[in-house]
Amino acid sequence: MKMPPVVDRIRRAFSVRSSPTVADLDRFMDDAIGGKASATGVRVSESSALATSAVWACVRLLSETVASLPLPLYRKLPRGKERAYEHPLYALLHDQPNPEMPAIAFREALQGHLCTWGNAYAEIEYDLVAGTIKSLWPLRPDRMAVKRESNGQIRYYYKLPNNQTTILPAYQVFHIPGFGFDGLVGYSPIALARETVGLALATEEFGARFFGNGAKVGGILEHPGKLSPQAHENLRKSFNSEHQGLTNALRLAILEEGMKYQQVGIPPEDAQFLETRKFQVREIARWFHVPPHMIADLEQATFSNIEHQGIEYVVYSARPWLVRWEQYISTKLLGPEERKDYLAEFVVQGLLRGDVQARYNAYAIGRQNGWLSANDIRELENMNPLPGEEGDIYLVPLNMVPTSELGQKDTTPAADPQAAPHTEGEARGGKRKMYERQRIATSFLPIFRDAAGRILERERQNVARAAKKHLEERSLDSWNQWLADFYRDFPEYISRQILPAVKGLGDAVEPVAADEVKSKAKADGLDDFHRKYAQAFAARYAESSQGQLKALAAEADPLVAVDDRLDEWEQTRPDKVARNETTQVANAVAKFVFAAAGITKLIWRNTGSDTCPFCSELDGTVVGIEQDFVTAGSAIEGPDGKQMKSWGPKRHPPIHAGCQCVIEPA
Numbered sequence: 069m070k071m072p073p074v075v076d077r078i079r080r081a082f083s084v085r086s087s088p089t090v091a092d093l094d095r096f097m098d099d100a101i102g103g104k105a106s107a108t109g110v111r112v113s114e115s116s117a118l119a120t121s122a123v124w125a126c127v128r129l130l131s132e133t134v135a136s137l138p139l140p141l142y143r144k145l146p147r148g149k150e151r152a153y154e155h156p157l158y159a160l161l162h163d164q165p166n167p168e169m170p171a172i173a174f175r176e177a178l179q180g181h182l183c184t185w186g187n188a189y190a191e192i193e194y195d196l197v198a199g200t201i202k203s204l205w206p207l208r209p210d211r212m213a214v215k216r217e218s219n220g221q222i223r224y225y226y227k228l229p230n231n232q233t234t235i236l237p238a239y240q241v242f243h244i245p246g247f248g249f250d251g252l253v254g255y256s257p258i259a260l261a262r263e264t265v266g267l268a269l270a271t272e273e274f275g276a277r278f279f280g281n282g283a284k285v286g287g288i289l290e291h292p293g294k295l296s297p298q299a300h301e302n303l304r305k306s307f308n309s310e311h312q313g314l315t316n317a318l319r320l321a322i323l324e325e326g327m328k329y330q331q332v333g334i335p336p337e338d339a340q341f342l343e344t345r346k347f348q349v350r351e352i353a354r355w356f357h358v359p360p361h362m363i364a365d366l367e368q369a370t371f372s373n374i375e376h377q378g379i380e381y382v383v384y385s386a387r388p389w390l391v392r393w394e395q396y397i398s399t400k401l402l403g404p405e406e407r408k409d410y411l412a413e414f415v416v417q418g419l420l421r422g423d424v425q426a427r428y429n430a431y432a433i434g435r436q437n438g439w440l441s442a443n444d445i446r447e448l449e450n451m452n453p454l455p456g457e458e459g460d461i462y463l464v465p466l467n468m469v470p471t472s473e474l475g476q477k478d479t480t481p482a483a484d485p486q487a488a489p490h491t492e493g494e495a496r497g498g499k500r501k502m503y504e505r506q507r508i509a510t511s512f513l514p515i516f517r518d519a520a521g522r523i524l525e526r527e528r529q530n531v532a533r534a535a536k537k538h539l540e541e542r543s544l545d546s547w548n549q550w551l552a553d554f555y556r557d558f559p560e561y562i563s564r565q566i567l568p569a570v571k572g573l574g575d576a577v578e579p580v581a582a583d584e585v586k587s588k589a590k591a592d593g594l595d596d597f598h599r600k601y602a603q604a605f606a607a608r609y610a611e612s613s614q615g616q617l618k619a620l621a622a623e624a625d626p627l628v629a630v631d632d633r634l635d636e637w638e639q640t641r642p643d644k645v646a647r648n649e650t651t652q653v654a655n656a657v658a659k660f661v662f663a664a665a666g667i668t669k670l671i672w673r674n675t676g677s678d679t680c681p682f683c684s685e686l687d688g689t690v691v692g693i694e695q696d697f698v699t700a701g702s703a704i705e706g707p708d709g710k711q712m713k714s715w716g717p718k719r720h721p722p723i724h725a726g727c728q729c730v731i732e733p734a
Contacts, residue, residue: 110266114184114210117258117265122349125363126356127183133386134393135176138162138415144408152410156200157401161412165190166203177206178244179389183356185209186246186254189224191236192401201401204242214243214253222252244396261355268348357385382416390414417448428515428572435511436576438462442514454514463511501584502732505577506675509654512573513646519569520645523562527613528634530554539627547621555614562606563599566649570605571598573650574657581661585733591664594657601656605649647726655720655731662733663693669734672697672721683729690734698723 117123141158142149152158165174178188189207194200211227224236224243246254258265346365353360359381397412431448434440443459446452453459534554538547578594616633623629659670674680674687691697698718721729 110270112258112262112266114256114258117184117261120265120268120352122268122352122363123258123265123356126353126358127180129358129362130183130356130386130389131176131179134179134389134414135172135174137390139171139175139393139412140415141410141412143410149411149413155410156198157410157412160201160204161397166193166205169206174204174206175393181206181209182244182246182254182389182392184256184258186248186256186259187212187214188244190242192240192242207241216252242396242400244392246392257355261352264348264351264355268352359385387416390416428568429575431515432512432572432576435463436508442511446514446518449518451518459514463507501580502673502730503675504580505584505654505658506728506730508576508580509573509650512569512576512650512653515569515572516566516646516649517642519565520642520649523565523609524637524641526561527558528638530558531617531630532634535627535630539621539630542626544621544626547626548618551614551618555610559603559606559610562609563602566605567598567602570602570649570653571595573653574598574601577654577657578661581658582665584658585662585665585667587661587665591661594660597657597660601653609645644725648722651722651727651729652720655722655729658731659693659720662731667733668693670697670720670731671734672729673732674729680724680727682723683727686723686729695719 118127139161141152141155141161143152143155162171164170169177174190178190181188187209189209189212191205191207192201193203193205195202207226213225215223215225217223222238224238224241225233226236227233245252246257248254349363349365350360353363353365362381362385394412394414398407401412402410427449431440431445435442435445439462441460441462443453446454446459531554534547534550538544538550574594574597578591582588582591617630620626620629620633662670669690670693672686672689672691674683686697689697696717696719700717720731721727723729
């Protein structure tokens with residue numbers, strides 16, 4: 069926002085609202101520093117309240133939440149928005165509001181002031197040459213008083229450390245008031261919660277004094293005779309030295325000359341001391357509208373509701389503060405014309421993210437229904453976009469068209485002209501489902517590629533470090549032993565990383581495959597099938613890696629050979645895994661669903677855009693659903709006498725790397 073000219077600072081007078089006067093400022097500061105006494109006798113101020121663990125936890129939680137979220141400035145577009153990096157305010161809000169503070173420290177301080185004093189203030193420093201905001205400096209709310217003058221102007225009276233008062237005009241102060249009724253200043257939450265906080269401080273002080281001064285065996289010593297003043301003093305000192313204080317609690321007391329001990333006072337447990345302290349934690353959390361589990365009170369939290377309680381914190385506790393920040397930034401830091409084109413908005417998606425499986429399932433739904441592209445998903449996962457235009461393509465389900473086009477358009481994809489003819493009487497809808505399964509598998513390529521990349525990154529770090537340790541000295545036995553130990557445990561990590569992708573793709577393919585065979589019931593055991601598939605993939609991956617790395621030990625320079633292999637894996641392996649496993653999972657799940665629906669025979673279909681001689685050889689082959697299309701060790705004859713040897717049995721595609729074949733029910 070540009071600095072307002074002088075003429076804009078003078079406004080017409082209108083009704084004056086109730087507000088502090090300059091004379092009130094000294095009184096206000098005394099109360100803020102010393103506090104006012106609560107009914108318990110404990111003085112409570114905004115500063116002393118932070119000594120209560122529950123208040124500290126609530127203020128810190130809300131302050132760190134607001135401070136840690138990215139706060140970009142956006143330019144409004146006809147549809148949507150984009151980040152306005154070139155605007156001077158972008159760097160102040162997102163990166164550094166002044167030369168001494170990063171954005172997180174600035175926002176943390178101001179939100180802390182809002183949570184305790186109910187108001188946050190910052191001085192706006194202008195660049196007098198450019199006429200733009202240069203920096204924002206936080207001001208202490210305990211030194212500030214706000215007054216609306218008789219001419220309608222708002223003035224800010226700030227008491228400097230030298231006890232002099234300076235007057236700041238409204239355009240020079242970035243003021244965020246909390247909850248209040250006049251719109252001028254917010255109420256202090258601590259002042260309103262004085263009795264609650266005072267009781268918490270009182271119970272804490274009581275407990276400290278009990279352990280500092282109390283004696284568990286304390287009470288009245290009764291002597292049958294009469295003690296002289298000196299004897300009375302000696303007995304008191306002797307008893308206190310033996311039994312007073314925490315270190316002497318519960319010691320055995322030996323009484324002489326017929327003395328008797330009578331306990332007096334109420335034990336803390338009888339006064340429900342602990343229950344009072346626990347209740348005050350929840351009471352303070354209620355004042356700050358913070359779920360108790362967020363400040364380490366887990367009595368009402370369970371494993372089944374903890375995630376939803378976390379989301380409720382974002383929606384009901386943090387969001388009102390975020391909106392307050394956004395709107396006052398617009399009001400105080402952007403000019404009237406700028407507000408038409410710019411807005412500030414916190415990025416809260418990170419706080420609302422579920423676990424990996426839940427996120428990937430949600431992404432799969434958005435991808436399949438055409439409102440998320442691969443790059444949209446990657447941006448949500450904080451990943452760079454895919455190269456080229458592939459990542460920006462939006463997919464459309466083939467079995468869904470606008471109602472206006474019903475009866476006008478055949479959405480069935482054209483058959484591959486080079487594919488073998490289908491069995492007689494095959495329904496066109498079945499063919500459409502087959503292509504839809506293939507399309508779904510293709511849409512999951514980025515997700516599988518990302519999972520494979522995380523697996524490889526962990527593997528590369530460990531292998532490179534171990535290779536340097538064992539192969540520099542050519543200690544082959546220790547290298548082989550390390551490989552055996554690492555790849556014994558590594559499959560568990562692999563399985564955890566790949567399972568969400570497997571489940572997401574499997575859950576997306578299952579209803580399409582079921583509809584293909586007119587099955588209404590969900591196939592039982594599919595989740596278990598996903599888990600076993602992920603475990604089998606992990607075992608295959610680890611076995612391949614271990615075998616390759618073990619063989620490299622025989623090279624002339626094994627360390628260089630291992631480094632080269634790791635570089636090769638980094639460039640090619642994630643993509644190979646993604647292309648192979650998406651085809652594999654989609655066909656494996658389809659076969660599982662077909663079998664559950666009672667299908668007894670399968671057909672191999674070559675749907676690749678480039679006809680592969682080996683896939684063409686298999687195209688149209690019909691086998692029993694529990695039979696192999698290709699047996700282990702068999703060779704498939706291709707043109708020009710070429711052969712492809714299968715190292716294992718194949719009951720469904722893929723037959724080779726990059727294979728896009730599918731199965732369909734016969």
